[in-house]
Amino acid sequence: MERAGIPTALLCNLVGIAQRVGAPRIVPTRGIPYPTGDPSLDRERERAYRRRLVEQALVAISTPVSEPTIFDSALTAQEA
Amino acid sequence: MRVVHYLNQFFAGLGGEDQAGTPPTLREEPIGPGRRLQALIGEHEIVATVFCGDDYAAGTPGAAEQILALARSAGAELIVAGPAFTSGRYGLACASVVAAAAREGLPALASMHPENPGIEEAGGAPVIESGATGREMAVSLERLAAATVKLAAGEPLGAAEGRVGKLPRRNVLVSESAAARAVELALARLGGDREATEIPLPSVEHITPAAPIADPGQALIAILTEGGLVPAGNPDRLESARATKWVRYEIAGLDSANAPDFQSVHGGFATTWANEDPNRMLPLDVARELEREGAIGRLHSEYFSTAGNGTPVASAKRFGIEWAAELHKANVAAVVLTAT
Numbered sequence: 001m002e003r004a005g006i007p008t009a010l011l012c013n014l015v016g017i018a019q020r021v022g023a024p025r026i027v028p029t030r031g032i033p034y035p036t037g038d039p040s041l042d043r044e045r046e047r048a049y050r051r052r053l054v055e056q057a058l059v060a061i062s063t064p065v066s067e068p069t070i071f072d073s074a075l076t077a078q079e080a
Numbered sequence: 081m082r083v084v085h086y087l088n089q090f091f092a093g094l095g096g097e098d099q100a101g102t103p104p105t106l107r108e109e110p111i112g113p114g115r116r117l118q119a120l121i122g123e124h125e126i127v128a129t130v131f132c133g134d135d136y137a138a139g140t141p142g143a144a145e146q147i148l149a150l151a152r153s154a155g156a157e158l159i160v161a162g163p164a165f166t167s168g169r170y171g172l173a174c175a176s177v178v179a180a181a182a183r184e185g186l187p188a189l190a191s192m193h194p195e196n197p198g199i200e201e202a203g204g205a206p207v208i209e210s211g212a213t214g215r216e217m218a219v220s221l222e223r224l225a226a227a228t229v230k231l232a233a234g235e236p237l238g239a240a241e242g243r244v245g246k247l248p249r250r251n252v253l254v255s256e257s258a259a260a261r262a263v264e265l266a267l268a269r270l271g272g273d274r275e276a277t278e279i280p281l282p283s284v285e286h287i288t289p290a291a292p293i294a295d296p297g298q299a300l301i302a303i304l305t306e307g308g309l310v311p312a313g314n315p316d317r318l319e320s321a322r323a324t325k326w327v328r329y330e331i332a333g334l335d336s337a338n339a340p341d342f343q344s345v346h347g348g349f350a351t352t353w354a355n356e357d358p359n360r361m362l363p364l365d366v367a368r369e370l371e372r373e374g375a376i377g378r379l380h381s382e383y384f385s386t387a388g389n390g391t392p393v394a395s396a397k398r399f400g401i402e403w404a405a406e407l408h409k410a411n412v413a414a415v416v417l418t419a420t
Contacts, residue, residue: 001290001400001403001404001407001415001417002287002288002289002290003287003288003290003400003404004290004401004404004405004408005290005291005404005408006290006404006407006408006412006413006414006415007289007290007291007292007293007413007414007415008290008414008415008416008417009414009415009416009417010417010419011416011417011418011419012418012419012420013138013139013420014138014139014168014169014172014197014419016172016201017168017172017197017198017200018419020197020200020201021197022286022287023287024287024289024290025289029418031135031139031353032135032138032139032169032349032420033135033349033350033351033352033353033354033420034353034354034360034361035305035307035360035361035418035419035420036359036360036361036362036363036366036418037353037357037359037360037361039353039356039360046357047359047365047366050359050360050363050365050366051366051369051370053363054363054366054367054370054416055370055375057416058296058301058370058375058376058416061292061293061296061301061414061415061416062292062293062294062295062296062414063292064289064291064292065289065292066289067289
């Protein structure tokens, strides 16, 4: 999709593989089976965490990149 | 030689996805496919098996080092990992373990399918080709065993032994000069041979990133997933492994991906958490919230889904091309894609 001109934020846990296959915009997540969740949090905090992930994805799709780039600043800045 | 064999929780006979979080464990005997491997490698002895859950191995920093430390504690002189076939997390674990061993100078080799995404993680350690699924266990083990015996004897492993992935360059003396070999290769090429080369190039493709969108608050954005999320009952029968298709569903007017209206049919991990709250796979609840607040211009009226589990690269590429075409048609400007 990136190749076709559609900026795509990839939310995934296996960041190394995403980089190796050349995904340009990567947002790291906490677990393989729940990319936009974290069952260890209570519902409210989990939802807040999910919101930050999607906000980070919006940052990714509106940022110019030239190679596989990891977007995680907002995630580490406001740890739940 | 004292061989230690690495397996995931499934091939160790522990269980399926419910056991995928199992930490590295040592057993001082060959287990499962290790028994057949033992029979095939003759004088070398599988003194122990280390197994680990796929989620733990692929998702825990330092897991490969823990596994290697356990193997060392059993007196490993050589490490064999797999076969992992096309299983992504298992392949990644096998590759990371043999790479960690190779860094410490311990001979090690892994077995997996050439399309296993883990293959690139093996560093300089050899990877021997396996079949695509466990149905090809017998032939995969035979090839792995033959390579193991050669590696134990200190012999190099190359294409003849079924080696795939990165090949380290070695200095060798040849009788023909570079000029004569170059002419030979040129003649071979003119004769129609497209493959002959002395320097195989890695097959990594370059992807030119798309230009960013100016303002998500003005854009039509789609949320898509590779996590096999479908409406309850899987009406279009999306396959849980080696998917041959992708599916699309309306989400216009939906505020949240609620249980039990959606389920994941992905066969590559435990779907308990996604089924408990499907927003963990498709973040519709917060995307809708961001849309209401104006941070997202508009959400596309449908989501696309497939299950990336042992999926051949060619199929995944086709899905990507089809998705891009559909999204272009609908004037979608950008995508948020979740992957497992």
